[in-house]
Amino acid sequence: MTEEIIIAGFGGQGVLSMGKILAYSGLMQGQEVSWMPSYGPEMRGGTSNVTVIISDERISSPILTKYDTAIILNQQSLDKFECMVKPGGTLLYDPNGITRHPERKDISIYKVAATQKATEMGAVKVFNMMVLGSYLKIKPIVKMENVIKGLKKSIPARNHHLIPMNEQAIEIGMKEVQQV
């Protein structure tokens, strides 16, 4: 099993930390993982993305041009990465602020209104965990217990009391996700 994922959105949406928790979850269940952020000029435009690969085998390139899954959180990222999803692959997006929705027919498209839901709940900080939950619903490549272990590793010890809140957000994301 090799899963090649791009997660892309605005800086501040928790794109990098979502990727880190996902990668850590893979590591906790004994898989090979890589997490490669964009750190170049793209950051200056306010966009942020990270390539996460989880595999049973040694990972070759940590930087890719084709992905099994794209997790998209803003319009610029949708415009850039929709075409980079492999045929038969998966695209998950949050429709918040999206004016041109995904159009491809050869991939599976899912959406989750995580921004809206998180705002309603007053839990904007765990917005990214809702999206992660949606992804794990579609592709349960890591077990929930390993996600919790990954969370513990990714979050500083002083914030470990927030883990139940993150766990709850993941569950909400799992419920809210819809196939388009």
Added chain:
Amino acid sequence: MAEITIKDIIKEENLVYKKSKVLTNNTMSYCPGCGHGTAHRLIAEVIEEMDIQSETVGVCPVGCSVLMYNFLDLDMQQAAHGRAPALATAIKRLMPEKFVFTYQGDGDLAAIGTAETIHACNRGENITIIFVNNGIYGMTGGQMAPTTLKGMPASTCPYGRDIEMMGNPLKMTELVSHLAGTYYVTRQSVHSPANVRKAKKAIRQAFENQKLKRGVSFVEIVSNCNSGWKLPPVKANEWMVENMFPFYPLGDIKVDGQLVTK
């Protein structure tokens, strides 16, 4: 009366002066009349008197004193031009109980190594910096130094230092005295017996201060360069008194972390 031979003279009871054991037997490469030899001797005597030969690491610069390690019987490192305070910073931080000093000329300390000097002083490294200022680049053949006086000739300012064109001579010692990390800052000379005694006292103080761990002790020695200045040794010293001392006045500038008010 029997003839007196040299053997009769060389006796313990006749001994009035001897070379410090911290100096090697190598013949110094300095020009006759140069102040470096005296400055080296004072450092050696201070180290011998403090009995810290085995606890001392020195750093020599690029310039006339690049071969200082040939003359002092100490563990020494030879630094790239201007970088001695960086080396000394690392040595002292890794071996805080050792006595660490740099010995630097004006080009090394006040031109190419300005950043290293300022920052080591500002961090308050517990080291001793001996700064020999003769207003010229001796080793490379008498070029202008950052401390060359206004109007003073050098091979790269043959008609005298033109302030408008070449900028002002730099008073590095006053500059570092204003940094919070310096604990003792003084300017001395070694051109007369009285000044040699004062300079030795200052160097001793600068080494003793390392035990306090309160920052940099910085001793400038205004010196001569009779080759570079193209003057015989005695004349060079006279010229130094008349021209260097008015611009680089001797005396303590900062003592026990406090600026000296005059």
Added chain:
Amino acid sequence: MEKELRLMKGNEAVAEAAIRSGADAYFGYPITPQSEVIEYLMAQEPHKRTGMVVLQAESEVAAINMIYGAAACGKMAMTSSSSPGISLKQEGISYIAGAELPCLIMNCVRGGPGLGTIQPAQSDYFQSTKGGGHGDYRLVVLAPASVQEMYDFVEIGFDLAFKYRNPVMILADGIIGQMMEKVEIGPQKVRRTMEEVIKQCPWGTTGKPTTRERNIITSLDLVASRQEAFNLKLVKKYDEIKEKEVKYELINCDDAEYIIVAYGSSARLSMKAMDLLRAKGIKTGIVRPITLFPFPSKVLFDLADRVKGFLTVEMSTGQMVEDVRLAVQFKKPVEHYGRVGGVIPSPEEIVNALEQKIIGG
């Protein structure tokens, strides 16, 4: 004991490895994309963990000279920077090589020349492997292709540095420095005591006791014949390194008709390309040099007898390709493919390059 696994950035792995390997000091100056090294160290407070000294210097120049000062006392010292900062350090590196001091330098390469870009590149190959500063000298150059290797090469690098009294460089790039991967963390090594330092490095300037002559650390010798003898002594040392320390990885070379030669992150990109090529039926293998100096020339020379051609993949306009050509000695075609200035070649581009430049050519 269960091994400790962590998800770490390459830069963080280098920093943790420095602490764990029992290093005495790190001196550095921030520069993208490797500032995480000193940030991580400062956050870890290694002076509390092991007594290791960490200092943010006023410049790269000061930092490398602090390394000189520390190394001259026999201490284990490392610095890191990225391309423009490494250029600044070259004077100090030359002095360190000239004074035969051990130290470790990590270069997280970014695109150049000049201020260039902050994105990954491999354009410092010549600088790293052919000297870099003035004078006839070489560094031992290790090229990590994973975060685990970033971690492992710190201890290996220190060992080589002390074994040969020579500076060692870890030549990474922005990809290896910035990405996170699984890292197996080794146990904490105890820092050497002063007595152990003196025993291991009797040449160190640790203060002259009455029992030995003074120790002098210098790169100066004004007598030409002695300086020449010293230069020849260095050559002998480098020859020994070439004989004993070559490291490389062969990936699918047994049945390969075509060889991609790539180091560091380019090797990772090339592994993906190799998979794509093999899926098309093109038998491709990879030679991944792990040491860039000493360069694995012999294996390439030998492979040249049974493959059809070589493609080097580098994020440069073609630097390592010269060493590959020297190694292959015109037995088979050797071509270069690279993207530069911070642009990363895609696996698909590498596939095209091999098909067009080697198979088609």
